[in-house]
Amino acid sequence: MGILEVKDVNKRFGGLQALGDVNLSVRENTVHAIIGPNGAGKSTLLNCLVGKLIPDTGSVMFDGQSVLGRKPYEINQMGISRVFQTPEIFADLSVFENMMIPLFAKRDGSFRLHAFEGVGSERGLTQEAEAMLDEVNMLEKRDFHAGALSRGDKRRLEMAMCLIQRPRLLLLDEPTAGMARADTNNTIDLLKTIKAKRDITMCIIEHDMHVVFSLADRITVLAQGTPLVEDTPENIKGHPKVKEAYLGEAA
Ligand SMILES: Nc1ncnc2c1ncn2[C@@H]1O[C@H](COP(=O)(O)OP(=O)(O)OP(=O)(O)O)[C@@H](O)[C@H]1O
Ligand SMILES: [Mg+2]
Numbered sequence: 001m002g003i004l005e006v007k008d009v010n011k012r013f014g015g016l017q018a019l020g021d022v023n024l025s026v027r028e029n030t031v032h033a034i035i036g037p038n039g040a041g042k043s044t045l046l047n048c049l050v051g052k053l054i055p056d057t058g059s060v061m062f063d064g065q066s067v068l069g070r071k072p073y074e075i076n077q078m079g080i081s082r083v084f085q086t087p088e089i090f091a092d093l094s095v096f097e098n099m100m101i102p103l104f105a106k107r108d109g110s111f112r113l114h115a116f117e118g119v120g121s122e123r124g125l126t127q128e129a130e131a132m133l134d135e136v137n138m139l140e141k142r143d144f145h146a147g148a149l150s151r152g153d154k155r156r157l158e159m160a161m162c163l164i165q166r167p168r169l170l171l172l173d174e175p176t177a178g179m180a181r182a183d184t185n186n187t188i189d190l191l192k193t194i195k196a197k198r199d200i201t202m203c204i205i206e207h208d209m210h211v212v213f214s215l216a217d218r219i220t221v222l223a224q225g226t227p228l229v230e231d232t233p234e235n236i237k238g239h240p241k242v243k244e245a246y247l248g249e250a251a
Contacts, residue, residue, distance in 0.1 A: 003168060003201050004049070011044055011225075017042050018044045020225045026169075026218075031195065031202045033212045033246065042205045043085055045222070046171050048080050049203075051059075051075045057215030073105070074191070081167035083172050086153040091147030095138060098146050099129035119145040128164065136160045136190060140169035152183035163194065172191065172204045176211050189215045190237055213237070 002041065011019040019041045026032040028065060034042050047053040049060055051072040060067045067075050082220060089098050103125045107175035134140040136156045146157060175191070176184040186212055194200065194213075206212050211218065213233050219243050220230040228241045236242055 002006070002026045005059075005061040006045070006049070007046075007059045007061075009048060009060065011041075011048060011053060011055050014042070016123065018225050022058070022222075022225070022227060023222055024227065024228055024230075026201060026203055028201050029199060030206060030217040031191075033180045033216035033219045034203065034205045034222055035207070035209075035212055036228075037220060040222040041225040043173055043220055044225075046082065046173055046203075049075075050080060054147060076165065078168075079166075079168035080171065081165050081169070082163035082171040082199045083155070083158050083162055083173060083175055085177065087151075089146045089154055089156045089158055089161070091145075093146055093151070094142070095133065095144050095146055096142045098157055098161060099133060099164060100125065101163050102206045103129060131232060132164045135163070135240060137186075137196075152179050152182075152186070155179070155187065159190070167200065169201045169203065170205075172202060174205055174207060176206065176208055184208060184211060188213075191215055 004026040005021055006024040006026070007020040009019055010017070018047055022041075022045060024034075034045065036042055044053065045215075048055050048168055049067065050069065051070055051074070054068060061079060062075075065078065067078065067080070070078070090101065130139060130142065136159060138153065138160060139158055141153060146154070149157065157170075159175070176187050176235055179187065191202065192215065195202065202215075204212075204215065216233050218230060219233055219236045221228045221236065221239075231234070231239065
């Protein structure tokens with residue numbers, strides 16, 4: 001039994017079958033990559049895991065509990081955090097203020113932001129935020145305007161905002177998209193460090209095969225909304241179905 005169990009999930013958008021009979025089992029403390037061509041349904045699947053979309057049929061269980069029908073913040077409280085395909089940070093706030101948002105949200109028990117006033121006045125939270133920024137090598141940018149950060153730093157900040165919630169399952173939707181190679185390699189190293197330090201399961205969607213093969217323990221290949229194959233990176237590399245889905249890209 002995996003910590004995350006997706007069974008027979010279907011999702012249609014009008015006439016389009018975005019997900020068709022998706023089954024996925026993610027084992028605890030592993031990195032599970034989901035790969036597949038554009039439009040394969042990867043983000044749709046992630047949206048179903050975090051309450052942004054409700055599948056038409058099927059079940060999604062996290063640690064034995066259904067996530068379906070729960071609000072996104074409730075799923076978050078269950079221990080699932082997600083890094084979006086486009087970074088979701090508060091551009092008009094500083095890096096540090098962004099970090100305080102999930103901390104206040106957690107303390108407050110919801111994602112209402114009224115408790116945001118008085119940011120920085122609570123020493124414990126300040127230290128927690130700074131320690132997390134240090135862990136992702138962002139401490140020296142503590143007072144930078146978040147909107148002015150580079151794409152790589154925005155991603156790192158968003159990751160820190162997720163990790164400070166101490167998730168048991170971290171979902172990453174193309175964490176290195178649009179990054180320069182050096183930033184991509186930094187992200188790989190960062191995720192490896194985080195993985196080594198914590199009890200955390202990661203589910204990562206990624207087009208960059210260098211990232212996938214550097215991090216993944218298991219890989220699911222999705223094509224036209226349906227898993228083609230699930231296997232180890234070694235077995236996936238030369239798999240004929242993967243070559244077919246990727247036109248040789250992954251082979
Ligand atoms: N809200 C929506 N309404 C209608 N169609 C949608 C919606 N969201 C996604 N789709 C369609 O569902 C299919 C799967 O989209 P999805 O975003 O899940 O693909 P993806 O695998 O994440 O692709 P990419 O690699 O480009 O991010 C696509 O054909 C997309 O156009
Ligand atoms: Mg996507």
